[in-house]
Amino acid sequence: MSHTAHIPSHRKPRRSASKLALRAGVAGGVLGTIAVAGAAGPASAEPVTETIEMPTLGSLGTDLSSAVAASAEASQQEALDQSLEAQEAAALEKAAKEAKKAKAEAERKAEAERAEKARQEAEAKAEAERAAAEARAEAQARAARDSARTQLATTSASSDSGSGSDSGSGSSDDGGSSAGSSESTQVSSGTAASIVAFARAQVGDAYVTGGTGPNSWDCSGLVQAAYAAAGIDLPRISYQQSSMGTSVSLSNLQPGDVLYWGSRSGSYHVAIYVGGGKYVGAQNSSTGVVERSLDWDPPSGAVRIL
Missing domain, CATH: 3.90.1720.10 (endopeptidase domain like (from Nostoc punctiforme))
Incomplete structure (x- = not known):
């Protein structure tokens, strides 16, 4: 193993020939364009300077987030409005059905009350007619009885004068009479x-x-x-x-x-x-x-x- 320390080189790596040629070409082209433009324009013309401000990435992100949030809120509000409209429509339909049912029930009760009232009136009329008929019959019967009693009193008064014949003979009313006498005679x-x-x-x-x-x-x-x-x-x-x-x-x-x-x-x-x-x-x-x-x-x- 070598004890020689490995020291990295600080030299920039050499660019490849193709990259150098490309960069030289681009730079040449740009300089050429500038030279042509200067030759074509008047000598006294001042260069035009215009600054274009490009939006930063930070402001674009903030605007995009705000737009997305606003769109989501609008969608949520629209969905809420639609839900409320559906609930209102359902409530109105339910109220209409209940009102119709209540009206039908009220009409049924009213008809039943009218029928019951008519029945009671008919019964009361029939009872009144029956009572009147009974009263007339009773009055007629009473008049007939009074007439019979008056006639009976007259008959009794006239028969009392001849009662001696009933007590003297004792044969016409007491069973000892002849068998040929009829009930009409006896009455x-x-x-x-x-x-x-x-x-x-x-x-x-x-x-x-x-x-x-x-x-x-x-x-x-x-x-x-x-x-x-x-x-x-x-x-x-x-x-x-x-x-x-x-x-x-x-x-x-x-x-x-x-x-x-x-x-x-x-x-x-x-x-x-x-x-x-x-x-x-x-x-x-x-x-x-x-x-x-x-x-x-x-x-x-x-x-x-x-």
Whole structure:
């Protein structure tokens, strides 16, 4: 190994011949151009000097960044505006749908209210007409009953003057009469006729427990009032009424006889036989005072009080 120190050379490297020739050519060309220009111009012309300032790289970068930022901000603002417009359009569409739905619901409710009001008015009108019809019927029935009662009072007054014939003979109303006498003849007799007429005049009245008239009755209250119209006093209770007089067969009934249901001394219902196989009685709260056939509710027995 050599101990000689390696000292680098400070000599500039020699340029190649081609590079030197190129540089000499360029320089020659430039000098030639200047010489031609000086020869062609006037001798007194002053050289024209103009300074052109070229932008620096730093200012170009700043302007470019500002332009990019402004463009990005403009794009972002445009996108935001478009988003807001889309939201407004969606909100308007939703509001329009909700308004349409609310209008339809309001119209439906209004129609339902009108229908309900019309129904209520129709029901009220029908109820008023029904009440008026019932009132007219009740007034007509009351007038008919009053007329019948007036006629009954007149008949009773005229029959009282001839009552001696009823008590003297004792044959026309008490089952001991001849078999040939008809029910029409029996009904025409004064006392029985008064009882039957009074009972029939109350048909249509209401049944009320404990009722004794003039427009509502229970069974024994009606029988007691009918006999009272003929001047005969009867007890108030049904089993007491059926214990009066004499027992008669259901096949030998006469108008005015008292029918009973249950045993004679323990009856729970009474009515008045009116002839023709029928009776009048205050039945129950559903029917009121009615005239029915014996077959509708056959009685247990009968008593004759006249």
